[in-house]
Amino acid sequence: MSSSDTPPQTDSDSPWKELIEAFFPEFIEFFLPEAFPEIDWNQGYEFLDNELQQITADAELGRRTTDKLIKVWTMAQTEAWVLVHVEVQSTSNANFAERMFVYRYRIYDRFRKPVASVAILADETANWRPSEFRETLWGSENYTRFQSIKLLDYQSQANTLLTSTNPFAIAVVAHLRALATKKDRLLRKQWKLELVKLLYEKNYDSAKIINLFRFIDWLLSLPQELTLDFWQELAAHEREKRMPYITSVERIGLEKGLQQGLQQGLQQGLEQEASLIIRQLGLRVGHLSEEKIAQIRSLPQPQLEDLGLALLNFEDINDFQAWLESHS
Structure with a gap:
């Protein structure tokens, strides 16, 4: 995804980061379904952004804006907790697996707790699928494996995803449509409007609609001449639904x-x-x-x-x- 297709990400305002923060349980349910029933959601969860920043400050393996570190509690009788390390990687990177290894080790060294590492690969290189890091020397070995989720793999499931109520199903479809419409902005406007209208049909509350809209708006950016058309059509739809959330x-x-x-x-x-x-x-x-x-x-x-x-x-x-x- 080129810089002309989406606004640049910043440390304080990354749409993927905001979406994960707004819908973390849904993130786990969608991308890591085997973990969802093992987490005690009644205990809540805690984002450890400051701790992650301290851990990775001198890693020198590439500055990232969408790393998330979240503390959760399992369904075990004791108050054990798991750290979930999330990466959203938008471009292929030769050092990515190594960074996952370094971050995972540093998190474990800091907290001495089990670490689940998840990589969301949002790039367009179909055969780039890092999932492990291995380094050996004279019988010694460092090794780590992490969950690697390729968004391109959801292309054949796009129609099914549109029927899901999970926010990340909509997010993945928005990502795929952004990739497919780089050279056809008129089609992008049509798909963007279709996705946004779908938010109302799913009976989401206003906060969820606005959070998802911000993500869709960031991904499916439009040239100025189509932007006003989009907003006028959306405003008309909101008046029809009597739900002036997004405007x-x-x-x-x-x-x-x-x-x-x-x-x-x-x-x-x-x-x-x-x-x-x-x-x-x-x-x-x-x-x-x-x-x-x-x-x-x-x-x-x-x-x-x-x-x-x-x-x-x-x-x-x-x-x-x-x-x-x-x-x-």
């Missing part, structure tokens, strides 16, 4: 963008806020003329902020026109 994400993003612009104080930030407002206005009041778009882009920062809040109450283009006249 609220746009409002959250708008407010976040405004805050970033205020902090940066840069022209680039103002342009980004203006673009977000133009897109949100298109959803609220319909098509904007080039003249109206130019007026928005010429607004100073305080008025952009005011418009970003006011537009949430607009019902049609007349409300927007009245606002412009009052702020001219």
